[in-house]
Amino acid sequence: MAAPTSFSGEVWAELRLADARDVPHIYSLIHQMAEFELLTDLFAATHELLQSTLFPTPQPAPFASFTALILDLSPSPVSAAADTVGSLRLDLSASPLADPEAAAFPSPRGAGRVTAGFVICFPNYSSFLAKPGLYVEDIFVRAPWRHRGLGRMMLSAVAGRAAEIGMGRVEWCVLDWNQNAIDFYEGMGAEVFTKWRICRLTGPALHKYKGAGSATASQEEHDAGKPE
Numbered sequence: 572m573a574a575p576t577s578f579s580g581e582v583w584a585e586l587r588l589a590d591a592r593d594v595p596h597i598y599s600l601i602h603q604m605a606e607f608e609l610l611t612d613l614f615a616a617t618h619e620l621l622q623s624t625l626f627p628t629p630q631p632a633p634f635a636s637f638t639a640l641i642l643d644l645s646p647s648p649v650s651a652a653a654d655t656v657g658s659l660r661l662d663l664s665a666s667p668l669a670d671p672e673a674a675a676f677p678s679p680r681g682a683g684r685v686t687a688g689f690v691i692c693f694p695n696y697s698s699f700l701a702k703p704g705l706y707v708e709d710i711f712v713r714a715p716w717r718h719r720g721l722g723r724m725m726l727s728a729v730a731g732r733a734a735e736i737g738m739g740r741v742e743w744c745v746l747d748w749n750q751n752a753i754d755f756y757e758g759m760g761a762e763v764f765t766k767w768r769i770c771r772l773t774g775p776a777l778h779k780y781k782g783a784g785s786a787t788a789s790q791e792e793h794d795a796g797k798p799e
Contacts, residue, residue, distance in 0.1 A: 576674065579667035583649045584721055586657035586728050589639035589689070591626045592679035594618050596686045597639060599675070604711045608746060625691075634705065634732060635694065642688035642712065642725060643678045657728025661719055670715045688712035690725055695742070702739030705729065710743065726759060744769065 589597065598618055605614040625639045640656055643649075651658065670685060678684035691709045696702075707729060712721050730741045745752050745763065753763055772780070 576671060577667060577669045578644070578646065579663050582661040582663055582668075583645045583647070584659040584661060584687075584724065585643050585645065585649045585655055586640050586690070586725050587643065587652070588633055588654040588656065589625070589641045590679075591622055593639070593641050593686070593689075594621050594626070596641070596676055596678075597621055597625070597689055600686075600689045600711055600713070601709065603713065604709060607711075634692070634736060637691065637693045640690040640692075640725070640729070641678075641686055642690075642716075642721060643680060643684045644687050644716065645682060645684045647682065649684075656732060657724050659720060659724040668715060668719075670713075672713065672715070676713070687716040688721065688725065690729060692729060694738070697739050700739035702737070704738050704740040704742060705733040707741060707743035722755065723759065 595618065598616060598621055601616055602611070602614060605611045625637055644661075649655075649658065670687075673685045676686040678686045688711050689709065690707065690711075692705050692707045694703050695706045697704050707726070710722065710725055710729075712725075733741050743756075745756060747753075757763060
């Protein structure tokens with residue numbers, strides 16, 4: 572059954588654990604997100620890298636390592652399965668939805684489903700709380716499906732799972748110009764820390780430290796860090 576390009580009446584959304592069959596859609600969704608965030612110059616993902624990093628063999632338990640979730644929309648009811656993380660029923664009777672990209676995003680689960688978004692998250696650790704937490708690296712919904720409550724369902728489902736397994740907090744980043752997202756997150760009860768800055772080593776700045784763990788510090792560096 573081919574995915575429809577227009578949706579009306581009832582539509583069922585499912586947030587589920589991704590598997591290797593979802594890699595092509597995850598790649599395309601990440602690229603769309605990079606375009607939206609004006610960060611395509613940083614985009615270097617490949618299908619092969621996504622496959623090897625998100626779906627290694629053996630694969631760790633969900634939420635114990637890198638975890639990818641897929642948002643599928645279905646024109647017919649979806650029964651909760653073992654890999655279902657969240658769900659939502661949409662009523663589009665009053666506002667039918669056109670999805671011109673639906674043909675490019677057929678869900679590998681078939682049955683006329685279309686993939687509309689994704690989440691990537693992984694555990695971190697809070698020394699202040701002495702508890703593990705969950706970091707949401709990406710949460711993204713394709714443009715035709717926004718403002719339908721899907722982002723709220725996705726983030727709520729991830730936060731709910733973190734709470735259920737005893738994690739102390741859920742964290743993510745938001746671009747400072749994306750006021751709509753900031754308002755949305757604050758409306759969900761999140762605190763936005765304006766005084767914190769992201770620090771990052773990547774590319775050549777990172778690779779120059781290869782082997783630094785066994786290197787000998789220069790006398791100048793040693794003296795600079797020497798306690799009085």
